[in-house]
Amino acid sequence: MSQLLRIKCPSCQTVVDLPGNGPCKKCGNNVVFPEDGVIQIYRMGNPMGCAVGFGVYLNEIPMGHLGNTEQIRIPVSFGHYKLHMTHGMSRKCVDAEFDITPNERIVYLKGHLKMGLLTNTVVIEKVTADQMPPL
Numbered sequence: 686m687s688q689l690l691r692i693k694c695p696s697c698q699t700v701v702d703l704p705g706n707g708p709c710k711k712c713g714n715n716v717v718f719p720e721d722g723v724i725q726i727y728r729m730g731n732p733m734g735c736a737v738g739f740g741v742y743l744n745e746i747p748m749g750h751l752g753n754t755e756q757i758r759i760p761v762s763f764g765h766y767k768l769h770m771t772h773g774m775s776r777k778c779v780d781a782e783f784d785i786t787p788n789e790r791i792v793y794l795k796g797h798l799k800m801g802l803l804t805n806t807v808v809i810e811k812v813t814a815d816q817m818p819p820l
Contacts, residue, residue: 688820690723691748691757692716700749702757718760722785722792726768727817729797730754739770739796739807751796756820761785770796770807781809793817 689702696714703710706717728739728751738752743759744767751757751770768781783792793814799806 689758690718691759692718693746693748700747719762720760721763722761722790724759724761724766724768724785724792724794725756725817726751726759726794726796727756728753728770729795737773737798739772742769742771743767745769756818758820763787766792768794768809770809772798772805772807777805778807779809781811783811 689704691700691702693700694709694712694714694716697709697712699709699711701710701716703716706715708714709716724743726741730753738750738755741748741751741757743761748759763785765784766782768783769778771778781794785792791814793812793816794809795812795816796807796809799808
């Protein structure tokens with residue numbers, strides 16, 4: 686796993702993965718990361734062999750795709766956040782809501798697919814740092 690951070694470029698609105706502050710890979714304008722906190726998300730592998738990734742939405746803003754067994758880190762400012770992830774054509778998800786505060790600067794989340802009879806549901810769980818795979 687790379688040490689890249691995911692952000693939506695304020696100039697061209699493209700979601701990019703960068704190692705830190707610097708030029709956007711698409712438009713070349715400077716991107717500055719918020720320094721208050723980080724949301725780290727891991728897309729757990731599926732034992733049923735369903736390796737489709739998830740679409741990631743943070744406060745209803747699209748933040749790109751998260752592949753099977755992939756991890757991303759999203760730098761954010763202090764505040765309240767709602768994470769929603771989609772699977773294929775299904776938008777059924779148990780959303781995660783949490784706050785980034787001076788006392789809790791990093792939030793760790795794991796997303797996985799719960800197989801259903803007629804539909805599948807994406808489940809997002811808040812976990813601790815030791816429950817995450819290494820970066």
